[in-house]
Amino acid sequence: MFVFIYTRGQMSYDREEIEDAVQDAFGAALHVTGGGSGTTGSNWDLEILDDSLDVAAVLTRIRTALRHFQLPPNSIIVIDHIEYPLLPPTPK
Numbered sequence: 001m002f003v004f005i006y007t008r009g010q011m012s013y014d015r016e017e018i019e020d021a022v023q024d025a026f027g028a029a030l031h032v033t034g035g036g037s038g039t040t041g042s043n044w045d046l047e048i049l050d051d052s053l054d055v056a057a058v059l060t061r062i063r064t065a066l067r068h069f070q071l072p073p074n075s076i077i078v079i080d081h082i083e084y085p086l087l088p089p090t091p092k
Contacts, residue, residue, distance in 0.1 A: 001048040002033075003058060003079050005086070008041040009072040015042055018069060022046065025065035029053065041072070055079050063088060 005022070015037055022044065023030055029050035035043050048058055062077055066086065075086035 003046040003048060005044045005077050007071050007075040013069055019044055021065045025061045059084055
């Protein structure tokens, strides 16, 4: 499964800190295939190597790994061309 994380805007963290947190959440089940940063934000291109993980499990691991970073609220996770908010919606 290929996963893409996009932050829009400036971050107060190094890209490597974010990448390390996601890598720690998946261990050997994750391969970082690319990424970058520029004036409009940053991105990470990931491959999840564990076929037993479904989209919900992947979203939960990423969100848990990144929740303390206070990333821009319009940051997204893209899986199979579907955009998911990095921050899960708050229940009403």
